[in-house]
Amino acid sequence: MAKARAAPARSCPVAAFQKMISGKYKLRIVWDLKDGPRRYGEIRSGLLRGMEGSAEITPRVLSRELKALTESGLIDRKDFGEVPPKVEYRLTRKGKSFVPVVAAIRQWGDRNLGESAALVDAAE
Amino acid sequence: MAKARAAPARSCPVAAFQKMISGKYKLRIVWDLKDGPRRYGEIRSGLLRGMEGSAEITPRVLSRELKALTESGLIDRKDFGEVPPKVEYRLTRKGKSFVPVVAAIRQWGDRNLGESAALVDAAE
DNA sequence: TGCGATCCTGCAAGTATGGACAAAATTGAT
DNA sequence: ATCAATTTTGTCCATACTTGCAGGATCGCA
Numbered sequence: 477m478a479k480a481r482a483a484p485a486r487s488c489p490v491a492a493f494q495k496m497i498s499g500k501y502k503l504r505i506v507w508d509l510k511d512g513p514r515r516y517g518e519i520r521s522g523l524l525r526g527m528e529g530s531a532e533i534t535p536r537v538l539s540r541e542l543k544a545l546t547e548s549g550l551i552d553r554k555d556f557g558e559v560p561p562k563v564e565y566r567l568t569r570k571g572k573s574f575v576p577v578v579a580a581i582r583q584w585g586d587r588n589l590g591e592s593a594a595l596v597d598a599a600e
Numbered sequence: 601m602a603k604a605r606a607a608p609a610r611s612c613p614v615a616a617f618q619k620m621i622s623g624k625y626k627l628r629i630v631w632d633l634k635d636g637p638r639r640y641g642e643i644r645s646g647l648l649r650g651m652e653g654s655a656e657i658t659p660r661v662l663s664r665e666l667k668a669l670t671e672s673g674l675i676d677r678k679d680f681g682e683v684p685p686k687v688e689y690r691l692t693r694k695g696k697s698f699v700p701v702v703a704a705i706r707q708w709g710d711r712n713l714g715e716s717a718a719l720v721d722a723a724e
Numbered sequence: 725t726g727c728g729a730t731c732c733t734g735c736a737a738g739t740a741t742g743g744a745c746a747a748a749a750t751t752g753a754t
Numbered sequence: 755a756t757c758a759a760t761t762t763t764g765t766c767c768a769t770a771c772t773t774g775c776a777g778g779a780t781c782g783c784a
Contacts, residue, residue, distance in 0.1 A: 489710050493705050534745095535762075577705060684780075
């Protein structure tokens with residue numbers, strides 16, 4: 477990524493995938509959204525959880541990631557015309573179909589990349 | 601990430617995953633290796649296939665990606681002491697366990713990111 | 725001596741990514 | 755008038771990643 481830019485044109489879905497998820501929060505956002513629609517502020521709060529007291533997510537950054545995800549077609553932005561602004565994000569069909577992939581990644585990561593991974597690694 | 605640096609320390613397997621696969625060829629290399637050990641030059645040739653006549657992979661880059669994958673524990677480097685040099689790379693146990701994840705990514709990508717994806721997208 | 729085969733590395737440059745900071749936009753409440 | 759709430763965007767910067775070119779090291783053989 478970072479990622480992965482300069483994708484080999486088309487014809488390589490893996491490269492497209494890498495480009496799509498490049499970004500620090502994209503996968504986490506998708507994961508957070510799997511349980512239902514969330515508002516901007518809710519996503520922001522949700523991303524805070526699990527980050528060991530590190531810095532907050534800058535609004536700018538969150539906005540960019542959300543926009544990128546929207547353009548990728550993974551999430552959908554619904555703007556209620558209210559004031560103060562209220563915006564909801566939710567997974568599209570494509571996004572929902574992507575959740576199992578993320579689940580697979582998480583599961584594999586939990587088993588092979590966590591602190592307990594060293595033990596497993598010992599057995600080559 | 602293109603990619604993903606400054607991982608949230610530990611505790612986030614997804615971030616570790618992103619860091620691990622960041623790089624233009626890492627996933628493809630793992631995929632190529634799933635059928636058995638390959639030599640440096642074979643991997644290089646294999647990566648050429650499927651790239652529409654675009655540039656070759658620089659030795660520098662391939663070397664770096666292979667090294668990174670080795671340090672991640674996904675592949676294993678076996679250096680026969682011969683001359684001219686002969687080096688073989690193959691998946692470790694960890695690497696093999698990772699293949700299904702890549703397969704899931706590929707499958708999802710094929711269905712949702714290829715040229716035919718537009719059709720599917722049409723249905724929201 | 726010169727060439728071939730095979731793999732590895734030092735250095736430099738282009739580019740994107742994450743982040744800081746501030747501001748806009750709207751309407752109701754104080 | 756002034757402030758509050760909520761989301762989005764504009765501009766700028768430092769960092770660090772990815773990539774590419776060129777060169778190097780080894781040994782045998784003609």
